Amino acid sequence: MFETITALLQPWADYYAEHTTLSTAVLAAHLLAMFVGGGLAIGADRRLLLAEPGTPEAYRAAAADLQAQHGLVIASLVGIVVSGLALATADAETYLTSRIYWAKMGTFALLLLNGLRMRRTEAQLLRAVANTTELSVAGPQLTLPWGALRQSAGASFALWCVVLLLGVVVANS
Ligand code: HEM
Structure with a gap:
């Protein structure tokens, strides 16, 4: 099975090895x-972690700021x-x-799952705020998933850093 996969990928591996411009471009695109x-x-995770919203409008603004980054982050x-x-x-055998490569893939999968959870939580928060705009300040009636959103932002920050570190280790091991 493993031999079949590497044999199927051999033409791409050979082409990649013979064309330095291509290999440079692919690595540059990755980075x-x-x-x-x-x-x-x-950047968005950090702003959310530092935010201390006190009104429904401030909660809405913090979640909307996070939401505004999704398009470009998903494209990236x-x-x-x-x-x-x-x-x-291009080097399947290695x-x-x-x-370490599989540890990186596992961590990357966690980063994606965390991103999905973050999108769900932020949508919940925006819905909850929309239903409570008449309240002046976050009172006892206002239960927002702010803690869960902060947790996801912290996890996102850490997971990006771990995937990056594993990427460097993979490339140099
Ligand atoms: C499906 C997702 C990914 C795959 C399949 C993948 C695959 C790879 C591979 C095979 C290399 C080694 C390249 C070489 O030979 O130099 C590499 C390098 C690297 N990757 Fe990824 N990667 C993925 C996601 C990520 C993510 C999300 C990050 C950052 C958070 C990242 C950061 C890096 C870094 C920093 C390097 C080192 C480049 C160098 O020093 O040459 N990768 N990646």
């Missing part, structure tokens, strides 16, 4: 997409996955058998 997507995501994730797969399949 650029990571830089843009990770940078935007980490697509770029990361496509370029990452191009890198991995990567498919590397534990």
